[in-house]
Amino acid sequence: MSRQLPIVARTPFPRAAGPQLADAQLRGNLRRATRTIRDKRAAVVAEVPDWELLRDRAAAVKDDVLDRLPQLLAQFEAAATAAGAVVHHAADAARANAVVADLVRAQGVDQVVKVKSMATQEIGLNEALAAVGVTAIETDLAELIVQLAEDTPSHILVPAIHYNRSQIREIFARRMPGFAADSDEPAVLAAAARVYLRRTFLAARVAVCGANFAVAETGSLVIVESEGNGRMCLTLPDTLIAVVGVEKLLPRFADLGDFLRLLPRSSTGERMNPYTSIFTGVTPGDGPQRLHIVLLDNGRTTVAADPVGRAALRCIRCSACLNVCPVYERVGGHAYGSVYPGPIGAILSPQLTGQDAGANRTLPYASTLCGACYDVCPVKINIPEILVHLRQAGKPPAAERAAMGLLAWTMRDRRRWRAALRAARAGGRPLRALTRRGGGRLRRAPWPLSAWTAHRDAPLPAAESFRDWWSRTHGR
Amino acid sequence: MRIALFVTCLNDALFPQAGIATVTVLERLGHTVEFPAAQTCCGQMHANTGYAAPARELERGVEAVFAGHDAIVSPSGSCVAHLRTHTGLPVYELSELLVDVLGSIDVGASFPHRVTYHPTCHGLRVLRLRDRPLRLLAAVRRLELVDLPESEQCCGFGGTFALKNAKVSGAMLADKCANAVATGADYLAAADSSCLMHIGGGLARRPGAPRPIHYAEILAATPGSGPVP
Structure with a gap:
């Protein structure tokens, strides 16, 4: 029996958004947090005079990777193997999980420590x-x-963004062994986590990580993190298992420079990343003595073959698009039903799984196409364009298809359009009389327009269309 | 200069005053406006909702209707953005035409009201109108311009998004309306009737809120031009 992947939405987005919208605490937490990161990012990006050039170069490097994926994967595997790593290939999630499980059990342990990783999520x-x-x-x-709360992440970079500090104190008090603090000061909470994790690090024999970048030229893996906990996992245990999406490749070591400038400013709003670990294979007597790298496809090769949708694979998981998205800000990550939420999730999840998986087909519609995501993307993914591209493969309800077809048919011909305008005006006339007190606006309409009037008044057709005005004033 | 007007289907049917105001401003400046009557719709709504084939037919229709015109103006940021990305037509949003092509910042308007301006998403992030509409508004006599807080946030319209994700759209609208009310303005102006239809529908339910107005209507207003609807 196969479990549903954590990138398959169970509930259609509009329905999943409902309870999130109604949660005032969540709305407040999200509003505060996204605005803080958004402002920090804008300030540090404005400091970089060649930001647009960096974005162009990074996008080009990633496109080159997608063009030469099999060749670069072979190059990476050869270099990593020569440096002492063991490379595995996993076509899908089940295979990757099985490979990792076997490697862990081969070490005879029942506990592993993990570096934050989207691929393993x-x-x-x-x-x-x-x-x-x-x-x-x-x-x-x-x-x-998130793990202690038995919850799921709601943001790529800040998975617990939906909690505030008093909620976090409660989670620690309920679930963290040995937690005794009665304060929700961030320093107190962090200190408690540090004590708990320190014991765990020292006992760990196997660690699991992902990678932000994998360098084909050298076989190196690069992990970017803020806390130093990742580095503990990367250096203390004997065995390290890395699960790496195949699109994480960069051709050359020198390519890292641009990406390490783009990523921290886009994600945490920092000029430079605090802990950047770059490691290549195994070094005798230093760090893990067994390094396994599981190269994960899980739909990526299929996405790479789509000339429009493939740009989603440029993503470096910075989350800048989440932090500026007006939809994400109001509903949070859980409404997307995937560990990849927000604008990037709306184009990544349905592409990785195929649009027929669960309710993933509803995700490309979870956007007004306002374009704020495209503006901040450090690798220039035209998210609105891909959203529209995915909508083209959508399966809208028959009534919508009929209405859109009728509208297009009417508009393809000026005579039909003019007749429709006059019919609408005639139909609107009695309504106009009825709604005169409301300024000629409709307060309540029948389905499907009730979705409109639930939140706002609807306009009525004008007493005189523009073209009739033109004929009257400018006609012969 | 001879300028062809693409009025847009929405303005034609529901908001003719935006088109009339565009004609009024350009004629007042001494230009000749033409209205090719075979025009209908640019296909934006179909395209954005995923109906690529009918959208393409409508785009081709606009291309055929406006072939041979050197300058096309439209009082709709999103329709201009759509035509610019999907056709080769020389189409300008009204403020681009006035500021960049005609060099007319002061169009001789007078509007004795407090006005706030919402820069719509397509105007802001696709056309990059920047301060063009604001420069035009700042040159209007007796007009008091006030900043709209969080002006760059989307109003939540998004075409069929407003129906498909009605609750999220409503939540975004509520925030936009609250920001508009906080300005104490008499009018909320924008360069797109579709966003104004959505925001205006929300403002109508909030007592004391600004009234929606296309900024072309402000540019068309003169001391003798009578009351604005």
Whole structure:
């Protein structure tokens, strides 16, 4: 029996958004948090005079990777193997989970520590390991909060963004062994997590990580994090298992420069990333002595073959698009039903799974196409364009198809359009008389326009259309 | 200069005053406006909702109707953005035409009201209108311009988004309306009737809120031009 991947939405987006919109606490938490990060990002990006050039170059490098994926994967595998790593290939989530589970069990342990990783979230690795009796402990503070709460992440970079500090104190008090603090000061909470995690690090023999970048030229993996907990996982245990999406490749080591400038400013709003770990294979006597790299496809090759949709694979998981998205700000990450929420999630989840998976087909419609995401994307993914592209493969209700077809038919011909304008005006006349007190606006309309009037008045057709005015004033 | 007007289907049917105001301003400046009567719709709504084939037919229709015109003006940021990305037509949003092509900042308007301006998403992020509409409004006599808080946030319209994701759209609208009310303005102006239809429908339910107005109507207003609807 196959479990549903954590990138498959169970509930159609409009329905999933409802309870989130009604949660005043969540709305407040999200509003505060996204605005803080958004403003920080805008300030540090404005400091970089060649930002647009960096974006163009980074997009071109990623497109080159997608063009030469098989060749670069082979180059990466050869270099990593030569440096002492063992490279595995996983076509899908089930295969990747099985490979990791076997590697963990081969070490005879029932507990692993984890570096924050979207790839392992995507495949549901923690649940797969739990099924074979292995406990995976998240060591990124925010991931730890989410894990202790038995919740799911709601943001790519800040998975616990939907909690405020008093909610976090409650979670710690309920679930963290040995937690005794009665304060919700961030320093107190962080100190408690540090004590708990320190014990875990020292006992760990196997760690699991992802990678922000994988350099084909050298076989190196690069991990970018803020807390130093990742580095503990990367250096203390004997065995390290990295699960890396195939699109994380960069051709050359020198390509890292641009990306390490783009990523921190876009994600955390920092000029430079605090802990950047770059490691290549195994170094005898230093760090993990067994390095396994699981290269994960899980739909990526299919996405790379779509000339429009493939740009989604440029993504470096910075979250800038989430932080500026007016839809994300109001509904949070859980409404998207995927570990990839927000604008990037709306184009990534349905492409990775295929649009028929669960309710993923509803995700490309979860946007006004306002374009704020495209403006901030450090690798220039034209998210609105891909949203529209995915809508083209949509399966709208028959009534909508009929209405849109009728409208297009009417508008293809000036005579039909003019007749429709006059019919609408005639139909609107009695309504206009009825709604005179409301300024000629309709307060309540029958389905499907009730969706409109639930939130706003509807206009009535003008007493005289523009073209009739033109004929009257400018006609012969 | 001879300028062809693409009025847009929405303005034609529901908001003719935006088109009339565009004609009024350009004629007052001494230009000749033409209205090719075979025009209908640019296909934006179909395209954005995923109906690529009918959208393409409508785009081709606009191309055929306006072939041979050197300058096309439209009082709709989103329709101009759509035509610019999907056709090769020389189409300008009204403020682009006035500021960049005609060099007319002061169009001789007078509007004795407090006005706030909402820069719509397509005007802001596709056309990059920047301060063009604001420069035009700032040159209007007796007009008091006030800043709209969080002006760059989308109002939540998004075409069929407003129906498909009605609750989220309503939540975005509520925030936009609250910001508009906070300005104490008499009017909320914008360069797109579709956003104004959505915002205006929300403002109508809030007592004391600004009234929606296309900024072309402000540019068309003169001391003798009578009351604005």
